[in-house]
Amino acid sequence: MISKEKSMSEYSLKEVSSVALSAFWNIMDQWGVESEHQISLIGIKTDLSSDDLKEMNVSSLSSEMVARISLVLKIYKYLEILLPNREQSRVWINKSNDAFGGETALMVILADNENGLLTVAEYLNSQFQMPNTALDKKMQKEYILILILEWVDSTEDALNWYKSEVPPALGMTPLQAVECGEYRNVLKYIEHISLGGYA
Known part of the structure; x- marks a missing residue:
């Protein structure tokens, strides 16, 4: 978490x-x-x-x-x-x-x-929030990592979260979510947490 x-x-x-x-x-x-x-x-x-x-x-x-x-x-x-x-x-x-x-x-x-x-x-x-902004999966990952680096101590920690953490709201890792086309749901989750919400 x-x-x-x-x-x-x-x-x-x-x-x-x-x-x-x-x-x-x-x-x-x-x-x-x-x-x-x-x-x-x-x-x-x-x-x-x-x-x-x-x-x-x-x-x-x-x-x-x-x-x-x-x-x-x-x-x-x-x-x-x-x-x-x-x-x-x-x-x-x-x-x-x-x-x-x-x-x-x-x-x-x-x-x-x-x-x-x-x-x-x-x-x-x-x-990055604009519907017409076309990002491939690599770019989506890079943007997510920028956001997560606000909360963790290193790029390694951000990558570990991206690959391994399974937020209940997503039901899968952020990596899996991006691969499944659920990139914007990952962004919504991160925004929810940044506003003080629960995982």
Whole structure:
């Protein structure tokens, strides 16, 4: 059974590895974010360049920085699922979008940092709920794992839940449900639990 113990933004600093920090800088480069905006986005007030900051140790991150990195990684993962072509993802983040009043997603993010990140993450998350969003079973699995990672300590725990847990509401494992075409029932179950419901 799942227990919603903590969200990504509440992870301890030790749980955010140097790999995640490195991924953040790589994503910034892929999105074409200028050096000064990279520093602002991660929440660092310093005269150092982003190149200098890429050498920083994970232990020097504050909880707010961890939250921002987590949101950037989540947005990147959402785009990776919705737009598997990396170039499409890069174009989307820099393309004018009616959902953001004609601004680009990157403009929204940079204008309000953490709140902007939340706005874009929530918008992308809503796309998975749209009836006309076509996801193959692999993409469905990846999205479910993103949701479950909010509640567990590792990708391994999320995978174990996906493959082995049998929620009474589903009567089968989430893996079996997805294979049987019951993907949306898995989403409904996860939403039910996230709102404080019983399994």
